[in-house]
Amino acid sequence: MKGTGSLRNVSNKLIYGLFITLVIGLVSVFGGADLFAAYAAGTEAAADAASTGGYGPAPVTTAADYPSYAGVNGRLAIWIFAQLHLWFAAFVLAVPIFVFIIEVIGMRTRDKRYDDMAYEFIKVSITAYSLTAILGGLLLFSLILFYPDLFSYLSVIFGESMFYYALLFFGESAVLYLYYYGWHWLQGGLKKWIHLTLGLTLNAVGTTLMLLANAWLTFMMSPAGVDPAGVFSGDTWAAIHNFLWNPINIHRFVANIAYGGSIVGAYAAFKFLTARNDQEKAHYDWMGYNANFIAICALLPLPFAGYYLAAEIYAYSQQMGITLMGGIFAWLFIIQAVLIGTLFLSANYYLWCGMGRSDGAKRYTKYIKYIAIVLVGAFLVWFTPHTLVLTNSELKSLGGPHHSILGPLGIMPAKNTAVNIMITFTFLSFLFYRRSNKVATVSWEKTGNIIQVALFSAGIVNILFLGIYHGYFTNTVYKVAASIPQVMTTFTVIVGSLILDSFIYRGAKDVGPLHWGRIPDRAQYALFLLAVAFTWLMGLMGYIRSGIRQHWHVVDIMRDNSPDAYTPTLGYAANVVSIATIMFLAMVIFVFWIAQVSTKKSLPAGYWKE
Amino acid sequence: MRIPRLLQATLVLVGVYFGFIVVFDYILEAVIPRSLLTMYMFFVTAGVFMVFTYDEDQMRELAAPIKAMVEDPSKRGVRNVVFLLIPLLVGYGVYDKTMPSFDAPVELRTIHPAPPSTAKIYGERVNLLTLENPFRHYETEDPEQFAEYVEEGAAVYIENCQYCHGDKLDGKGPYAEGLNPTPLNFQDIGTIAQLQESYLYWRITTGGPGLPKEAAPWISSMPVWQNFLTEEEIWKVILFLYDYTGHAPRSWGAANASH
Known part of the structure; x- marks a missing residue:
């Protein structure tokens, strides 16, 4: 008994330790401000000491200051390396987040399948981790070689944080290897707690790394802590905590999870299609479902995080805002809208196909066509451009470029309304999927369903009212502000409905066992499409985010005077992003393959001495 | 069946x-x-x-x-x-x-090109990111005076702008049919309602020739109004444009919200 008591003591201490780690983790994730404040205090003191002395203005460069090596175009090289590095980094930062969550679920439910799945996910990310580091190195060397003045200017401001970044990266590697290689060793009881603590630490360190790197790139867009000539005040915290830092942090954190989910979903699809027996098929179908679930969970709030970022860019600079959405990059935004719509459509299609796993799904499949009509309708509004491509005869017929019906669909209130509707109906698909194998046993099922229908109807009416009234009949302050209650309405519908559903289906009977693996191959291609669309989307939007700086390395502070200081044509940019996407996907296929190779064994007869 | x-x-x-x-x-x-x-x-x-x-x-x-x-x-x-x-x-x-056609090729014209951060207007370099309408504050501080400025802006508009942009500000003035691209319809929610006043000031003062490269300079017959009107007249016209259409300029604080 004593032994058990002391074990409980140790266990309590570990829980306490875990709690503390969790708090630190959450602070670093959501309240990076506080974490960095301590760091800032040190740098402020340094600032006082320096009292602006020692820091020069931003370098003024000429074309001769941008060396060329082996005939390689510096901008193109950096563009591709940065993009490839970012894709892998997003993936390897995201995977540990949901691996940790899945591991916790496994520990709580004591269902080993979750633990095995979490391990398989992290296994995929290990090779990707090495590639992230290699590509990061390539990016760094390219930056030093091709843009030496910019790099030295940034290192004056962020030198300290760069040093900590390198140390953190070292720490990240150590924790990741312990977490991965110790997976089977640290199993059961206390050891599992230690393993989970490692997982949490891994996430805290990884997210802090991302926050630091985000500070450098957002400084280039919305510089802070420097005077108009670029003279550094010495306050590193001010430079880190610049205007666009937190909007990017939030957007990237959410997007990384959605992206990571989509990539492991593609892995599961790959394994499903190459499975040799029904058992393997069932396993990878289940894995694909979970990966898609993670991707959708993060995808639902993503448009709001994106809208917040764009609104903040607009608020920071009208010029950057208009370049982004009304000027030259507006056409890439149409492609972005199409790709986001594709994400929603493929995620829904996968859910609908997945309903075939249950024998009770027929009760709900009759509604799918209506969901599809709403989704496609909202999608059409979502990508209707503000500036229409008109032939001369159309221009003549309309009496000008303004279209009285389609014109109003080109601005943000229509887009926000459409995306909220798309999210609400995607959730409805999920709700039907969830219900498809269950039969409620509570007496008030009908009343519960009526309340749920009322909740959805009221939510949709409110979303439409906010979008139409505030979007078109008030000024821009209310127009932008109305997006918040719209989002809140969508979340209220989702959360309210989930709570209600959990009560309706408390103690529900299963229609029968779920037939994992009973899903058409087409659904696996929907998972591939999800991963490809995400990758492409990130590439395009990353280019736009960077491109809105136009001819500035650091906006309004340090001018880009290289021969490449021009905005390339949209076609050229789209080609570069597309080629980079293909390169990344080829590397990802390599990662999938190598994860398989590690499990293969061959026994060459007669090769080894007996 | x-x-x-x-x-x-x-x-x-x-x-x-x-x-x-x-x-x-x-x-x-x-x-x-x-x-x-x-x-x-x-x-x-x-x-x-x-x-x-x-x-x-x-x-x-x-x-x-x-x-x-x-x-x-x-x-x-x-x-x-x-x-x-x-x-x-x-x-x-x-x-x-x-098959080659006789139609002119379709142009992807950017209607709302991004403004430069600074522009040379009335011989001075103006920061468009921070520029504000000097008469806007009268809207809350002295509504009577504000109404007077709007009236003066309306007079300037009728004398100079309505021939193209129309007496209802809907882009259908008597000359509109002869122009390509056609004059902007200010009643449309997608035009001035989406923009800050400094943007309008830049577009009016520098006109078609002042359009940046992405919007193809000169593909607009908008005159360079800084050559014909005073700075004050232009700001007053801007007050009138928003007042008549019922739109409010894009702004970022609730203090500026008037509707």
Whole structure:
């Protein structure tokens, strides 16, 4: 008994330790401000000491200051390396987040399948981790070689944080290897707690790394802590905590999870299609479902995080805002809208196909066509451009470029309304999927369903009212502000409905066992499409985010005077992003393959001495 | 009689396609741009495909006539016709797309080009990111004075601007028909309601020649008004534009919200 008591003591201490780690983790994730404040205090003191002395203005460069090596175009090289590095980094930062969550679920439910799945996910990310580091190195060397003045200017401001970044990266590697290689060793009881603590630490360190790197790139867009000539005040915290830092942090954190989910979903699809027996098929179908679930969970709030970022860019600079959405990059935004719509459509299609796993799904499949009509309708509004491509005869017929019906669909209130509707109906698909194998046993099922229908109807009416009234009949302050209650309405519908559903289906009977693996191959291609669309989307939007700086390395502070200081044509940019996407996907296929190779064994007869 | 699923799917697509044309071109009398219709139909087709194929049995039913047409020896006649028609249709499509036409090429004109951060106006370099209408504060501080400024702006507008932009500010002035691109319709929610006052000031003062490269300078007959009007007159005209249309300039604080 004593032994058990002391074990409980140790266990309590570990829980306490875990709690503390969790708090630190959450602070670093959501309240990076506080974490960095301590760091800032040190740098402020340094600032006082320096009292602006020692820091020069931003370098003024000429074309001769941008060396060329082996005939390689510096901008193109950096563009591709940065993009490839970012894709892998997003993936390897995201995977540990949901691996940790899945591991916790496994520990709580004591269902080993979750633990095995979490391990398989992290296994995929290990090779990707090495590639992230290699590509990061390539990016760094390219930056030093091709843009030496910019790099030295940034290192004056962020030198300290760069040093900590390198140390953190070292720490990240150590924790990741312990977490991965110790997976089977640290199993059961206390050891599992230690393993989970490692997982949490891994996430805290990884997210802090991302926050630091985000500070450098957002400084280039919305510089802070420097005077108009670029003279550094010495306050590193001010430079880190610049205007666009937190909007990017939030957007990237959410997007990384959605992206990571989509990539492991593609892995599961790959394994499903190459499975040799029904058992393997069932396993990878289940894995694909979970990966898609993670991707959708993060995808639902993503448009709001994106809208917040764009609104903040607009608020920071009208010029950057208009370049982004009304000027030259507006056409890439149409492609972005199409790709986001594709994400929603493929995620829904996968859910609908997945309903075939249950024998009770027929009760709900009759509604799918209506969901599809709403989704496609909202999608059409979502990508209707503000500036229409008109032939001369159309221009003549309309009496000008303004279209009285389609014109109003080109601005943000229509887009926000459409995306909220798309999210609400995607959730409805999920709700039907969830219900498809269950039969409620509570007496008030009908009343519960009526309340749920009322909740959805009221939510949709409110979303439409906010979008139409505030979007078109008030000024821009209310127009932008109305997006918040719209989002809140969508979340209220989702959360309210989930709570209600959990009560309706408390103690529900299963229609029968779920037939994992009973899903058409087409659904696996929907998972591939999800991963490809995400990758492409990130590439395009990353280019736009960077491109809105136009001819500035650091906006309004340090001018880009290289021969490449021009905005390339949209076609050229789209080609570069597309080629980079293909390169990344080829590397990802390599990662999938190598994860398989590690499990293969061959026994060459007669090769080894007996 | 139950309609075969392949025919159902085809009828839905044809119905939606002609539905768009009938509703926009004939009922609403606002032609739907064919480039947009193509995009719309691509995703409507994707949606129809999704609904008709998420279930294995439905997919089999949908594909059955195609499978039979390709594999069934008794369908040889139909097969030959279809296999002849498809390349012919594709060939016609290629011919139609590549055939030179007398129409001027379609231009992707940026209507709202991004403003520069600074511009030279009335001989001085002005920061457009921080520039504000010097008369705007009267709206809350001295509404009577504000109304007077709006009135003065209206007079300037009627004397100078309405010939193109119209007396209802809807872009349909007496000269509008003769211009390409046509003058901007300020009543449209997608124009001045989306912009800060400094943007309007930049566009009015520097006119068509002051457009940046992305919007193709000179492809606008808007005069360079800083050559004809005073700085104050232009700010007052801007007050009038917002006042008459009922729009408010884009702003970031609730303090500026007047509606």
